[in-house]
Amino acid sequence: MKKIISIFSLVMVFVLGSCIEQNYPIWEGAEVEFQTAVITAPVAGQNYPRVAVANTAGTHSLQVNLVARQRDSDETITYVVVPEGTTAVAGTDYNVAGSLVIPANSSTATLSVDIIDTGAIGGSVDLLLELEGNSTIQPSENYKRVQLRITRPNPPVED
Template sequence: MKKIQFKFIQLIFGVVLLLVSISCIKNEEILFTDTLVEWDATTFNAKASGKEYALFTRVPVYGAAVNNAQPLITRTSGEIRLRVNLVGPQRSSAIEIPYSVVSAESTAVQGTHYSMAGTVTIPANSSFGEVLVNVLDAGASSGNRILVLQLDGNAEIQPSTRYRQVGLSINQQ
């Protein structure tokens, strides 16, 4: 009986020693070392059904999911500001990131339904840039138009694969 108790105590002691040694293992910290850019609005909202981008019918607010309380994107909205995030270390000088229209997905026409610059500047020592899209009044007969924008990146900084495209539904009615 004493041998069984002694073996049981040894077993308990071994398990406790094992658990203590496991809890003392130092976990290596995982650090993201790349630098990417992404549309802020896409990180908080789901992609449109069957699409590679989130499609907004309402004005996206920085760092928040879009809900029905926000105003519609209409010709009266005037301008829509979309934030671009720099993921990774900040730069000591300003950087220019080009973006373009995905023509295969867009029905809006530059100069008729919207106007924009085509590059976003992320200031020095910052993690954010801002794209300004001016919604133009094309008249009520124009109907609903889709504008899909894509971050193109540059020689130093590439766009995030998941969050490089964003879609806006411009309601001209």
């Protein structure tokens, strides 16, 4: 008798539990974010991470994620250099295009930064990048910025 009651109770839980209507909200927005900002802790006192890059690196790539359903056509995403967090000089320390393309049916793109080898002059400069998005895809407030610290080797010591 105990087995029958246990089985009956279990069946009733499944029957009654499946009748509950569950209306979970579905987010329909679209955002872009830097993968580096998602996985790397921010710099103390800032809301963005810093990545060290040697000035001999050549091209440094940053992954940009589309947080939304994939699009049927290419999406051009713009970005800017933020002056308040940048000490590097365009054309001297780096070159960037200002936009990137997320290909159709894809969730990622690559933002390429051309790091210019300024030689062994010592020190470092910073480059702060911020995603702007486009008319239908906005930047993620928490993950829209990444700073590159371009390090330069010290000059050789003369005897």
